[in-house]
Amino acid sequence: MRKTYVLDTNILLHSPLALLSFKDNDVIIPDCVLEELDNNKRHHDAEIRANVRLIGRMLDELRTKGSLYDGVILENGGTLKIELNSRDESIVFPENWELDKVDNRILALTKSLQKQRKNVALVSKDIFLRVKGDALKILVQDYTTDQVADLDRQYSGWMEMVVTDNKIDKLFEEKEIKKLRQKEAKELIENQYILLTSNSNSKKTALARYSDGFLRLIDGKKRFFNFDLTVHQKFARDALLDPEVPLVTISGPTGSGKTLLGLAGGLEQTINKELYRRILICRPLRGVDEEIGTLPGDEQQKIGPYLRPILDNLEQILGGEEDGIEIKSKKFSSQNGEKYEYQRRKNSKIDYLFEARKIEMEAIMYIQGRSIQKHYILIDEAQNLTPKQAKSIVTRAGIDTKVVLVGDPGQINHPYLDARTNGLSWVVEKMKGSRYHAHITLPLVKRSPLVAEAEERMR
Numbered sequence: 001m002r003k004t005y006v007l008d009t010n011i012l013l014h015s016p017l018a019l020l021s022f023k024d025n026d027v028i029i030p031d032c033v034l035e036e037l038d039n040n041k042r043h044h045d046a047e048i049r050a051n052v053r054l055i056g057r058m059l060d061e062l063r064t065k066g067s068l069y070d071g072v073i074l075e076n077g078g079t080l081k082i083e084l085n086s087r088d089e090s091i092v093f094p095e096n097w098e099l100d101k102v103d104n105r106i107l108a109l110t111k112s113l114q115k116q117r118k119n120v121a122l123v124s125k126d127i128f129l130r131v132k133g134d135a136l137k138i139l140v141q142d143y144t145t146d147q148v149a150d151l152d153r154q155y156s157g158w159m160e161m162v163v164t165d166n167k168i169d170k171l172f173e174e175k176e177i178k179k180l181r182q183k184e185a186k187e188l189i190e191n192q193y194i195l196l197t198s199n200s201n202s203k204k205t206a207l208a209r210y211s212d213g214f215l216r217l218i219d220g221k222k223r224f225f226n227f228d229l230t231v232h233q234k235f236a237r238d239a240l241l242d243p244e245v246p247l248v249t250i251s252g253p254t255g256s257g258k259t260l261l262g263l264a265g266g267l268e269q270t271i272n273k274e275l276y277r278r279i280l281i282c283r284p285l286r287g288v289d290e291e292i293g294t295l296p297g298d299e300q301q302k303i304g305p306y307l308r309p310i311l312d313n314l315e316q317i318l319g320g321e322e323d324g325i326e327i328k329s330k331k332f333s334s335q336n337g338e339k340y341e342y343q344r345r346k347n348s349k350i351d352y353l354f355e356a357r358k359i360e361m362e363a364i365m366y367i368q369g370r371s372i373q374k375h376y377i378l379i380d381e382a383q384n385l386t387p388k389q390a391k392s393i394v395t396r397a398g399i400d401t402k403v404v405l406v407g408d409p410g411q412i413n414h415p416y417l418d419a420r421t422n423g424l425s426w427v428v429e430k431m432k433g434s435r436y437h438a439h440i441t442l443p444l445v446k447r448s449p450l451v452a453e454a455e456e457r458m459r
Contacts, residue, residue: 379407
C-alpha cells in the first residue's frame with residue numbers, strides 16, 4: 001500500500017539522497033523545511049553546507065520536470081511534493097506550543113495530511129520531535145536507510161571454535177590449514193579471527209585468521225612495544241601489521257587500548273619497517289574542524305589541544321625521556337621548498353618524530369578530497385564520523401596507504417548519530433567480508449582500582 005512520508009530538515013541535512021530512498025511512495029517536504037535549508041547555506045559545518053548545495057541542485061533539476069508544489073514523479077516511481085504549511089484549524093494543539101516554531105509547523109502539517117489520507121509518517125532524527133509527534137498520535141520514525149544492527153548484534157570480527165587436538169597441533173606445525181568441516185567454513189567470514197580451543201583440553205588453544213579459505217596461525221607470544229596483550233589485542237595487532245589489509249577498524253570501550261594499538265602499529269611500520277612515509281592522525285572534532293580558520297596559530301597549533309589524548313598514548317608507547325630516537329638520516333623538504341637534513345640528536349622522541357614529519361596531525365576537513373599515498377592514516381574517535389565522512393576518508397587511500405579507524409560506538413558526540421548510524425559502525429558493516437578489511441571489537445580491559453570502584457559506585 002502506498003505511503004506518505006513527511007521529511008524533517010535534519011533528514012536532508014544528514015543524507016540528501018533520502019529524497020530518493022522511499023521507493024514508490026509519496027515524499028512531502030514542508031515549505032518551512034526549505035526555509036531551514038536556506039538558513040543552513042552558511043552553516044559552520046562544511047559537510048552540512050555541502051549537503052545543502054546538493055539538495056538545492058537536486059530540487060532544481062526536479063523542478064524542470066514539473067511543478068514541485070503539484071508533485072513531481074521520481075525515477076523510482078514515487079512522487080515528491082513541496083507542501084505549503086496550511087493548517088487544519090480543527091486540529092487542537094497544546095496551548096503552550098508556539099505554532100510559529102518550525103517543528104510545530106511540521107507536526108501541524110503532518111496531522112492535517114493524516115486526516116486526508118492513510119499511512120502518513122513523519123521522518124525525523126530529532127528525538128524530541130518524534131516524542132511530540134507520538135503525543136499527537138502521529139506515526140513517527142527515524143531514517144533507517146543507513147542504519148546497521150544494534151550495537152550488541154554488530155560484527156565483532158572474531159569468534160571461538162572448538163576443534164580437535166590434532167587440528168591445533170597441525171596448525172602449529174604447518175602454520176596454516178585448509179581442511180575445515182563444511183559447517184565451520186560456512187560460519188567464517190574473510191579476515192575473521194578465531195580462537196581455537198581443544199575439545200579435550202580447554203587450556204590448549206591457538207589463534208588464527210581465516211583468509212582465502214585457510215586458517216592461518218597468529219604468533220600469540222610476540223610482544224608489541226613491550227606491552228602484554230590480550231587475545232583480542234593480539235588479533236588487532238595482526239591486522240594492523242599486515243600490509244595486505246589496507247583497512248582496519250577497531251572498536252571498543254574507553255580503556256580497551258584501541259588508540260594505543262593503532263598508534264603502535266603505525267610506529268612499527270613507519271619507523272622500524274619504513275613501509276609508509278609518515279603517520280597521519282586525525283580526530284573528528286565537531287565544531288573544531290569547521291572553525292579552525294578563525295583560531296590563532298598555524299594548523300598544528302590550532303588542533304594540538306584537541307589531540308592531546310594522542311600525545312598521551314605516544315608517551316605511553318615511546319616514553320618522554322630526553323633521549324634521541326634512531327631514524328636513518330634523510331633529507332626532507334620544508335613548506336617553502338628548502339632542503340635540510342635531520343641527524344640523530346638529543347631531544348624528546350616524540351618531538352623528533354613531529355619535527356621530522358614522521359607523524360603529522362591534521363583536521364578531518366583537510367583529508368576529504370585528497371588522494372593520500374604511502375601513508376598510515378589513523379582516525380581516532382571514528383564513531384563521531386557520519387557515514388558520508390567515513391566513506392570520503394576511506395576512498396582517499398591511495399597506493400600503499402593503510403587506513404585505521406578506531407572508536408567506541410557506545411560514546412557518540414553528535415546530535416544525529418547513534419550506535420547504528422555512525423560512520424565507524426557503517427564501515428564495519430559495509431566492508432565486512434572484504435579481503436581488504438579486518439575488524440576487531442575489543443572488550444574492556446582491567447583498569448585501575450579507583451576507576452573500577454568509581455564505575456561501580458557512580459552508576
